[in-house]
Structures are given as structure tokens and as C-alpha cells.
Amino acid sequence: xxxxxxxxxxxxxxxxxxxxxxxxxxxxxxxxxxxxxxxxxxxxxxxxxxxxxxxxxxxxxxxxxxxxxxxxxxxxxxxxxxxxxxxxxxxxxxxxxxxxxxxxxxxxxxxxxxxxxxxxxxxxxxxxxxxxxxxxxxxxxxxxxxxxxxxxxxxxxxxxxxxxxxxxxxxxxxxxxxxxxxxxxxxxxxxxxxxxxxxxxxxxxxxxxxxxxxxxxxxxxxxxxxxxxxxxxxxxxxxxxxxxxxxxxxxxxxxxxxxxxxxxxxxxxxxxxxxxxxxxxxxxxxxxxxxxxxxxxxxxxxxxxxxxxxxxxxxxxxxxxxxxxxxxxxxxxxxxxxxxxxxxxxxxxxxxxxxxxxxxxxxxxxxxxxxxxxxxxxxxxxxxxxxxxxxxxxxxxxxxxxxxxxxxxxxxxxxxxxxxxxx
Amino acid sequence: xxxxxxxxxxxxxxxxxxxxxxxxxxxxxxxxxxxxxxxxxxxxxxxxxxxxxxxxxxxxxxxxxxxxxxxxxxxxxxxxxxxxxxxxxxxxxxxxxxxxxxxxxxxxxx
Ligand SMILES: Cc1cc2nc3c(=O)[nH]c(=O)nc-3n(C[C@H](O)[C@H](O)[C@H](O)COP(=O)(O)OP(=O)(O)OC[C@H]3O[C@@H](n4cnc5c(N)ncnc54)[C@H](O)[C@@H]3O)c2cc1C
Numbered sequence: 322x323x324x325x326x327x328x329x330x331x332x333x334x335x336x337x338x339x340x341x342x343x344x345x346x347x348x349x350x351x352x353x354x355x356x357x358x359x360x361x362x363x364x365x366x367x368x369x370x371x372x373x374x375x376x377x378x379x380x381x382x383x384x385x386x387x388x389x390x391x392x393x394x395x396x397x398x399x400x401x402x403x404x405x406x407x408x409x410x411x412x413x414x415x416x417x418x419x420x421x422x423x424x425x426x427x428x429x430x431x432x433x434x435x436x437x438x439x440x441x442x443x444x445x446x447x448x449x450x451x452x453x454x455x456x457x458x459x460x461x462x463x464x465x466x467x468x469x470x471x472x473x474x475x476x477x478x479x480x481x482x483x484x485x486x487x488x489x490x491x492x493x494x495x496x497x498x499x500x501x502x503x504x505x506x507x508x509x510x511x512x513x514x515x516x517x518x519x520x521x522x523x524x525x526x527x528x529x530x531x532x533x534x535x536x537x538x539x540x541x542x543x544x545x546x547x548x549x550x551x552x553x554x555x556x557x558x559x560x561x562x563x564x565x566x567x568x569x570x571x572x573x574x575x576x577x578x579x580x581x582x583x584x585x586x587x588x589x590x591x592x593x594x595x596x597x598x599x600x601x602x603x604x605x606x607x608x609x610x611x612x613x614x615x616x617x618x619x620x621x622x623x624x625x626x627x628x629x630x631x632x633x634x635x636x637x638x639x640x641x642x643x644x645x646x647x648x649x650x651x652x653x654x655x656x657x658x659x660x661x662x663x664x665x666x667x668x669x670x671x672x673x674x675x676x677x678x679x680x681x682x683x684x685x686x687x688x689x690x691x692x693x694x695x696x697x698x699x700x701x702x703x704x705x706x707x708x709x710x711x712x713x714x715x716x717x718x719x720x721x722x723x724x725x726x727x728x729x730x731x732x733x734x735x736x737x738x739x740x741x742x743x744x
Numbered sequence: 745x746x747x748x749x750x751x752x753x754x755x756x757x758x759x760x761x762x763x764x765x766x767x768x769x770x771x772x773x774x775x776x777x778x779x780x781x782x783x784x785x786x787x788x789x790x791x792x793x794x795x796x797x798x799x800x801x802x803x804x805x806x807x808x809x810x811x812x813x814x815x816x817x818x819x820x821x822x823x824x825x826x827x828x829x830x831x832x833x834x835x836x837x838x839x840x841x842x843x844x845x846x847x848x849x850x851x852x853x854x
Contacts, residue, residue, distance in 0.1 A: 371787070375783075653791055656791055657788060657791065660784060660787045660788070661784060664780045664783065664784055667780075668780060675780075676780035676781040676783075676784055677781045677784075678784060679781070679784055679785045679788060679842060680788070681788045681791065681834065681837075683791070683792065683830060683834070695829070695830060697830055697833040697834060698837075699833075699834055699836070699837025699838070700837075701837075712836075712837035712838075713833060713834070713836035713837030714833065715832070715833030715836070716833075717829070721829065722829060725829060726829050726830075728802060729792075729802065729803055729829065729830065732792070732794070732800055732802065732803055733791075733792050733803075735794075736790075736791075736792060736793065736794040737791055737792070739794070740790050740791055
């Protein structure tokens with residue numbers, strides 16, 4: 322209660338102190354507008370927060386079917402039995418309480434873009450002036466023969482945090498010493514490019530301690546991967562030859578999966594696993610696809626200046642679902658894009674052009690509980706070709722200070738959630 | 745190493761205070777969308793760096809520095825005169841104008 326009163330007082334102080342009434346345009350911060358945000362993950366929750374903070378006069382409705390969001394960052398530790406799932410959870414209470422964001426716990430069934438309405442599963446409708454979509458990913462279930470949603474109930478993907486994460490963790494714990502963990506890594510683009518390799522590292526940490534004769538094999542649809550030199554260095558130093566990575570150049574295409582038999586067939590070989598983790602090829606969340614916001618790639622093309630869909634200027638797509646090359650699909654990117662998008666919407670509702678974006682991605686991967694590596698990119702916007710450009714990039718060198726980075730990575734997991742969910 | 749400030753501010757976090765206040769300025773006083781650039785550059789830092797309530801030595805709470813200190817730190821990282829893990833990579837992507845904007849926005853007011 323006190324906090325809320327203080328917050329309102331704060332707004333009042335800002336309003337008077339900064340001369341809200343004296344805006345040149347007469348609109349500025351006071352301009353109202355209804356913004357609906359669909360998807361309360363890292364992209365959507367950040368957008369809702371910063372829209373309201375940039376313009377408290379807006380009415381923000383956040384639509385998300387879950388009461389509690391579970392973070393994927395940190396879920397690879399849960400897979401390896403390090404840390405509990407509770408620390409991954411965040412509620413929407415702070416956003417509701419401190420910022421008066423309307424949280425609707427429902428799934429969006431479809432969009433009526435003509436009438437600017439969002440239609441919920443129960444038939445209720447919500448009208449918007451601007452819509453932000455951050456629905457994350459869905460899987461291309463048709464892409465791998467023998468692996469579909471039904472198969473994922475016993476051969477987990479664990480690429481969305483929740484029951485899938487817990488299932489994979491249980492299987493790792495139950496497997497015999499000397500067993501094989503087989504991870505299939507998807508083709509690009511996909512959510513969290515270094516994620517499969519972080520997962521292999523942390524599982525190796527667990528196995529080395531508890532089941533040291535076991536092996537981890539990564540069958541990759543790619544020929545190289547994110548932070549490869551630093552990962553391979555860490556694997557050699559920490560786990561000897563426990564982790565083996567196989568490029569698609571060597572094994573060829575993934576032909577077929579026999580989920581019941583936990584068997585994977587490539588062009589040249591057959592592998593039988595004790596624990597099979599299939600990370601399937603991906604696309605934008607199906608809502609985006611059904612709403613006509615994706616192109617042939619399966620992802621949503623946007624104007625990177627504002628993240629407005631190229632198909633509809635009132636709809637903005639951020640996070641994993643959008644095409645924001647050369648940014649990777651990460652929580653950090655989603656958060657950075659959400660801030661750019663919020664500023665563009667606030668400007669657009671006030672009749673102003675969007676500001677020049679400066680975007681950052683910075684992803685940590687744990688290679689052991691106390692060692693991490695990272696990759697960083699800073700991105701700007703080129704007015705000449707209307708695209709994002711790389712301003713700088715860098716990654717942990719093979720002999721980088723992994724212990725120091727692990728400390729930063731832990732701090733990031735906490736402060737990042739606070740920037741998104743407020744606590 | 746610089747000490748964390750031990751003054752305990754009772755009003756909400758620094759982050760919220762500065763963000764709302766300065767965005768109000770950016771949007772209203774100047775009433776020019778370009779000023780949102782400043783805000784955006786600075787908000788990028790908050791994905792990692794906590795406000796003062798976070799009592800951890802690293803990554804540094806942005807509350808420790810005034811605008812001048814922050815700008816010179818960023819320049820040192822960019823020019824490789826100071827070595828960190830991540831900050832060299834990020835600062836390499838910043839222009840002088842970005843650095844001034846970030847420091848001016850997030851630096852402690854005297
Ligand atoms: C194992 C793993 C580790 C990772 N580690 C990191 C890391 O260390 N750092 C990092 O930066 N990133 C990491 N990521 C990536 C990160 O999780 C994603 O990039 C991020 O979650 C993307 O945010 P988003 O908002 O696009 O999607 P999400 O966070 O998935 O949010 C989408 C939300 O939309 C909701 N939704 C979907 N459809 C509808 C609908 N029809 N109606 C209403 N709501 C809907 C969903 O319920 C969901 O809550 C990791 C990912 C994985 C799998």
C-alpha cells in the first residue's frame with residue numbers, strides 16, 4: 322500500500338516537476354491509448370512495463386495464459402539437478418500492483434486485425450490501438466519423422482520451461498552409469514543458439530560426479546555453433562571426452578526418430594540413447610502464423626526501427642517470434658527489443674517518429690555451476706538499408722576468466738528478472 | 745574497489761525514479777522523439793546492472809557513479825585502457841554521443 326502511494330506521489334511529482342502540462346504538442350505524456358500485449362514472457366512483460374513507465378497515461382492489458390512465468394534461462398541448471406525450479410518462477414503481481422497493468426489470464430484464440438480486436442479463448446474481445454505480440458516459439462512438429470507433440474511427452478524437448486524441464490531432469494537422474502545422453506540440436510534460427518551446448522555442459526557436470534562412465538552425444542543439424550571454441554575448450558578441460566559434438570557434415574541429415582525405442586537414425590548411422598532430448602526445428606508462435614504475420618520462413622518480418630509488423634502498422638512483434646537479424650533469439654534480445662518497441666509506440670501515439678534504436682544482446686552460458694562463458698553484440702540501425710547493423714560483437718576467449726563470468730551470470734539472472742517482472 | 749553507497753533511499757528504486765522523471769523530460773520538455781534515443785541507450789544497461797538496492801559488488805550498481813565518472817569509465821573500456829570481461833565488448837559499440845547520453849541519464853546527480 323505504502324509503496325503504491327509513494328509511486329503515485331512520484332508520478333505526481335514528476336508530472337509537476339517536469340512540467341507535464343507544458344508539452345509543446347499539448348499531448349506528450351498525457352496522450353492516452355489502449356495497448357494490448359499478448360504473451361507475458363521476457364519480451365511481452367518488458368514491453369508492458371516500459372510502455373507504462375514511458376507513458377503512464379496508457380491503458381496496458383497483458384494477456385498471458387499462465388499465472389506464473391517460468392524462465393528458460395536457468396532451466397538447464399534444473400535439468401542437471403542444480404538449483405530448483407522455484408527460482409525460475411515470476412508472477413505478474415508487481416506489474417499489476419505497482420504499474421496498474423491489467424493482466425488477463427487467458428489464451429488469445431485469434432486476432433481480428435481489421436477491427437483491431439483480440440479474441441480470447443472464451444470469446445471475450447479486447448480492443449486495441451496498438452498491439453504487441455511476443456508469443457515466443459512453437460515447434461515444427463512435421464519436420465522430424467517420428468517426433469511429434471505426443472512423442473515429446475516421453476522424449477522431452479525441454480525447450481519451454483515447465484513440465485518438460487522436470488521430465489528431462491528425472492530421466493537424467495534415473496539413467497544408469499555408462500549410459501548415453503543424446504541431444505539433437507536444431508538448425509538455425511532457433512531460440513537460444515548456445516542453449517543446447519550449455520545443457521550438454523551442465524549434464525556432463527552432473528554425470529562426471531554421479532555416473533562417470535556415461536557419455537553425451539550432440540547430433541547437430543549445423544556445421545558450427547555459438548561460442549564453439551570456448552565451449553570445446555571447457556569440455557576438454559572439465560569433462561575429458563565425455564561430451565562429443567557431431568556436425569551435420571559428418572552424420573548428414575536426421576532421418577527418423579523412434580521415440581519409443583529412443584533411437585535416432587541419421588543418413589549414415591543409428592544411435593540408441595538412454596536419455597533422448599530432441600530440440601526440434603522452430604518457428605514463431607502459432608498465433609503469429611494464424612494471424613498472417615509470418616512469411617515463408619515461419620518468422621515475423623518487422624521494421625527494426627520500431628518492430629512494427631511489415632504487414633500491419635498497428636501490430637508490433639518482438640522476441641523470438643520476430644526476424645531481427647543479426648540479433649540472436651534470446652531473452653536479452655527480447656528485452657532490448659521490447660524497450661525499443663515501447664518507445665516507438667509511445668512516440669507513435671504522440672504523433673512522433675520512432676527514435677533511433679540501440680540494441681544489445683548478451684548471453685551467458687554455464688559450462689559448470691561456477692564457470693560461465695558469454696557472447697555479446699551491440700546493434701544499431703542503418704537508415705540507408707532499413708536494417709539492423711552490428712556495432713560490436715565479442716565472446717569469451719578460450720582462456721577467458723570463466724569463474725568471474727559465472728558470478729556475473731548469476732547476478733544477471735536476478736537483475737534481469739527484476740528489470741522484466743519488477744522483482 | 746569503490747564502496748557501495750550505503751545511503752538507503754526510501755522512495756522506490758533509483759531505476760524507476762530516474763526512468764520516469766527523465767522520460768517525462770525526454771517526451772515532454774523537448775517534445776522530440778530523438779530524445780528517446782538517450783533513454784533507449786541507457787535502458788539497455790539495466791538488463792544487467794542493478795539499482796542501489798542490490799548489495800553485490802559486481803556488476804557495479806550504476807548508482808555508484810556520477811555522470812563524469814561513468815562517461816570516463818565507458819571510454820576507458822572502449823579504448824581498452826581498462827579491461828573487463830563484457831564491458832569492453834559493449835563499449836566498443838558505443839559512440840561518444842551514446843556515452844554522453846548514457847552517463848547523463850544514469851549518472852548520479854550531484
Ligand atoms: C534452455 C534454454 C536456456 C536459455 N537461456 C537463455 C539465457 O541464458 N539468456 C538469454 O538471453 N536467453 C536464454 N534463452 C532464450 C529465452 O528463453 C527466449 O529467447 C525468451 O524467452 C524469448 O522471449 P519471448 O517473449 O519471445 O518468448 P517467451 O518468453 O517464450 O514468452 C512467450 C509467452 O507468450 C505466451 N503465449 C504464446 N501464445 C499465446 C497466446 N495465443 N495467447 C496468449 N499468450 C500466449 C506464452 O505462454 C509465453 O509465456 C534460453 C532458452 C532455453 C530454451
